[in-house]
Amino acid sequence: MPTLCNVQQEMICFEDSPLKEYIGYSSADIAKLSGLHDIACNFRILKQGQFSCPYHFHHNAEELFVILGGKGKLRTKEGIRDVCKGDTIFFETGMEGAHQLKNESEEDLVYLDLKTLHGFDVCEYPDTGKVNLVGKELFLKGKTTGYFDGEEHIEKIWKTVE
Incomplete structure (x- = not known):
């Protein structure tokens, strides 16, 4: 049976980040709630100055963003570029698919x-050398580390990429 979801009704605030740059809004995994097993799907909202998550890439998951509203900046291996409503961005596995979004506008970035x-x-x-065994633990050169450890200087890192 098809499942209908509405971005305005599905959002919850995630405030588990100790860094204000990473506090944002996300839906639960609506694909899972709909009974799907092979994809994860979340609505996300970034307020001005917020980042999607630390700059990262996956080894065994392809990812894509569909920008539903607003505009922002996308950081990839090639540098930083503008994204806006209507853009669909595909990320392959490996370093070639590394990515991070940032909202630099006053309007919410919804994707x-x-x-x-x-x-x-x-x-x-890549910025911090962390490795995440997804759903398990994060490691930094042989020791367990926190998800946001080493992410305190994200604004400085972005300035070196621009």
């Missing part, structure tokens, strides 16, 4: 985040 779920995924964070 749909879709990701494939084909077994165990490993996520890497």
Whole structure:
């Protein structure tokens, strides 16, 4: 049976970040709630000055963003570019698919985040050297670390990329 979801009704605030740059809004995994098993799907909202998540790439998950409203900046291996409502951005596995979104405008950046779920995924964070065994623990050169450890200087990192 098809499931209908509305971005305005599905949003919850996630405030588990100790860094204000990463506090934002997301829906639960609406694909999972709809009974799907091979993709994850979340609506996300970034307020002005917020980032989607630490700069990262997946080893076993392809991902795509559909920009539903607003505009922002997308950081990839190639640098930083503008994105806006109507854009669909595909991220392949590996370093070539590394990405991070930022909202630099006053308007909310609203997007749909879709990701494939084909077994165990490993996520890497090039800025900090972290490795995330998705759903398990984060490691930094042989020791366990927190998700936002090392992300305190994200604004400085972006300035070096521009």
